[in-house]
Amino acid sequence: MISRIAETGHAVGTAVGYRNLSKKGQRTVKAGLLLSPVLLWLVLYKYLALGYNVYLSFSEMSYTGEFSFVGLANWQQLANDPVFFQSLFNTVVLFATIPVSIAIALGIAILLNQQFPGNNAFRSLFFLPYITMMVAIAVIWQYMFKTDGGVINYFLLQLGVIESNISWFGDSTWALVAIFAIQVWKTVGFYIVILLAGLQTIPEQVYQVAKIDGATRLQRFLYLTLPLLKSTIGVCMLVGIVISFRLFDLILVLTNGGPGNGTEILLTWIYKQAFLHGNFGYAAALSVVMIALAVVVALIGRNLQRSSHL
Incomplete structure (x- = not known):
């Protein structure tokens, strides 16, 4: 009571x-x-999970869940692993698809921002690759990049760009070029939609005043369009990090990290170490490096947003 x-x-x-x-x-x-x-939810499934991952990078775990502290052994293995450096290099190179895709998308978005017949149809056409399943895209492009009978080699031969067929997936450099091109092709449409929305928020009066002052088209682009789109470009950079994680499916289907680990990225190497080789501690150390790299790219996008004049 x-x-x-x-x-x-x-x-x-x-x-x-x-x-x-x-x-x-x-x-x-x-x-x-x-x-x-x-x-x-953030504390349980984000921050605690991240802390657990950092702890695991200094330990080793068996399939039965038994832990053993190994100190810096996983980090020493990382420093002596040539595949890690190759996968880190490939990850950085493929992160470069973000600014390349944004640059191409900006040019197309400026054209699509004009009024002309079929404008909406073109927007949908460019956006279609983004909503297509990555595995389906990988299978289609795998046939297009075939050494013998592939569409890509056929057109390059007809244009006189190459003298003999390129073994796209038989050479690590050409395989990386192919993956880079496919990722750009897939993501451009998504960035176009975001950049179009940003362009439509810029008042037309700004351009009219600039024309009266005698500014050329290039000057209007450099000193008006780009500064006023910094915030939108920053959003594209942030979203691009998430999109880049989808390369996991593309690489596994196209090359499985080959030839000779030449197209491994951190995500595929983490997956193989954890679930194929059972090196959970080493995979956790690789994950920490991947997270740090993603944070750096995210900070670049955030700084672009903060420096916006909007």
Whole structure:
């Protein structure tokens, strides 16, 4: 009986304390209660998982879940692993598809921002590759890049660009070029949609005043369009990091990291170390490097947004 009275008194005291808060304080309490499930999810499945991954990078775990602390052994293995450096290089190279795709998308978006017949049809056409399954894209391009009878080699031969067929997936350099081109082709349409939305927020009066002042088309692009699109380009950079993770499917289907680990990226090497070789601790160390690299690219995109004049 006494405990029930105490609980009731505590509840009443809490309610009275809430009512005594200012409107701003009450809104803060409500916002905290509404956000608490999301914050709990972030703590459990993001930050604790990240901390667990860092801890695992200094340990080794068997398939049965048994842990053993190994200190810096996994990091020493990473420093002596030539495939790690190859996969890190390939990851950085393929991260470069983000600015390349954005640059191509910006040029197309400026053209599509004009009014002409079939404008909406062209927008849908460019966006179609992005919503197509990556595995289906990989299979189609695998046939197109075939050494003998492939469409790519056929057209290059007809144009006189090459004198003999290129073994696209028989050479690590050409395989990386092919993966780079496919990723750019797939993602350009998505960036076009975002950049078009950004272009349409720029007032037309800005360009009209610049024309009156005698600014050329190139000057309007360099000193008006680009600065006013910095925030939008920053969003594209951030989203591009997430899109880059889809390269995992593409590489596994096209090359499986070959030839000779020449097209491995950090994601595929992490997967193979963890689930094919059972090196969970070493895979965790590779994951830490992958996360650090993604954070660097994310910071670049964030700085672009903050430096925007919008």
